[in-house]
Amino acid sequence: MPSARRSKRTVGVAGIWTTSMLLDTNFLIDLLAGQPEAVRLAAELDQEGDRPRLPAPALYELWQGAARTVRREGERRRIEELLSAYETVGFDGEAAKSAGLLQAELARTGKSLGTIDVQLVGMAIARTETLVSGDRALARLGHGLSVRAYTRAPAAGR
Numbered sequence: 001m002p003s004a005r006r007s008k009r010t011v012g013v014a015g016i017w018t019t020s021m022l023l024d025t026n027f028l029i030d031l032l033a034g035q036p037e038a039v040r041l042a043a044e045l046d047q048e049g050d051r052p053r054l055p056a057p058a059l060y061e062l063w064q065g066a067a068r069t070v071r072r073e074g075e076r077r078r079i080e081e082l083l084s085a086y087e088t089v090g091f092d093g094e095a096a097k098s099a100g101l102l103q104a105e106l107a108r109t110g111k112s113l114g115t116i117d118v119q120l121v122g123m124a125i126a127r128t129e130t131l132v133s134g135d136r137a138l139a140r141l142g143h144g145l146s147v148r149a150y151t152r153a154p155a156a157g158r
Contacts, residue, residue, distance in 0.1 A: 019050045021148060022089070022124050024133035025058040025116065029065070030152060032078050041132065041150045052132065054086045057119040089127075091119055098122035102143055121145055 023031075030038035045052050059079070066075035099122025106112050113121065117138065124131040125144050134152035138145065 019048075019130065020127065021045065021050050021052045021130045021132050022055045022120060022127070023052050023058060023086070024120055024131055024135065024138070025061040026134045026152065027132045027150070028054070028058055028062060028082065030134060032062075032075075032082070035153050037150045037153065038134070041148070045132070045148075052086055053129075054082060054088045055120055055123050056088060056090045057116045057123075059083075059088065061116055089123070091123060092126075094126040095119065095123040098126040105143070 027038055027041070031042055042052070062079050062082075066072060066079055069075050096119075099118045102122060102125070103112060103118045106118075112118075117135070120131060121138065121141065121143075123129070124146070128146075130146040130148050131138065132148045132150075133139070134150050136149065139147040139149040141147075
């Protein structure tokens with residue numbers, strides 16, 4: 001269940017209020033693949049005036065995946081299109097602090113997140129932004145994380 005905590009509101013183009021959101025890697029992969037729920041959510045975010053942004057750790061995962069596929073050039077072009085459509089945000093000191101403290105707290109309870117996932121969560125918590133993700137486990141995480149979840153379609157190899 002997403003946190004009741006609201007995302008940071010900023011003034012966007014022409015004075016329209018927007019909500020800043022960070023896009024999780026699974027959402028970006030689904031969007032690039034044309035997965036209907038991800039495409040619908042992207043349109044909905046745009047229509048609502050939200051400000052989705054690309055976190056650097058998610059871009060790392062996309063570039064790594066693009067380098068491993070047989071369709072490298074096509075994947076690279078699609079990532080470049082994302083880069084031209086969305087603002088990129090880096091993993092900074094506050095995000096590192098949030099991520100490190102969260103991973104340590106999770107470890108005390110016998111849980112953990114993958115390195116990139118905890119970095120994305122740390123970024124969202126540090127910036128008080130919503131994370132757009134199809135990962136239901138993140139939506140249930142709590143710890144002050146706000147998640148805008150969508151249903152991922154089953155796919156081969158997932």
